[in-house]
Amino acid sequence: MTACYCQFCAGxxxxxxxxxxxxxxxxxxxxxxxxxxRQLPATTGGRPLRVCKSCQKTMERHPVQFRRAVLEREHVRxxxxxxxxxAAVGILSAGWFLTLLLGSQRA
Numbered sequence: 001m002t003a004c005y006c007q008f009c010a011g012x013x014x015x016x017x018x019x020x021x022x023x024x025x026x027x028x029x030x031x032x033x034x035x036x037x038r039q040l041p042a043t044t045g046g047r048p049l050r051v052c053k054s055c056q057k058t059m060e061r062h063p064v065q066f067r068r069a070v071l072e073r074e075h076v077r078x079x080x081x082x083x084x085x086x087a088a089v090g091i092l093s094a095g096w097f098l099t100l101l102l103g104s105q106r107a
Contacts, residue, residue, distance in 0.1 A: 004018045006051050006052040006055055007050045007073075008052075008069070009052060009054070009055055013050060017050075017051070017053060018050075020048075021049075028046070031046075041056060041059050049070070
């Protein structure tokens, strides 16, 4: 079994925290049950975060800083996805252009 690591400090999760994360992730499609068992902090979309106990305690003490960090991570992730899509389109366009350019010389 692979180990789960904290999304904030990159430390290995305790077995109880790892189990909570797995259970909460599996019950995302049942919001009533999830609200009863939720113990981990969540993103703005409602997905649970992989956090160790010390990071979770820090988040509970400083909720404003935590929300800012989560929003910042989500923004960076969206920018990374957009850059990846743009790079893929650019590479495909360059390949198509080179195929047209080199293919027309053969005829």
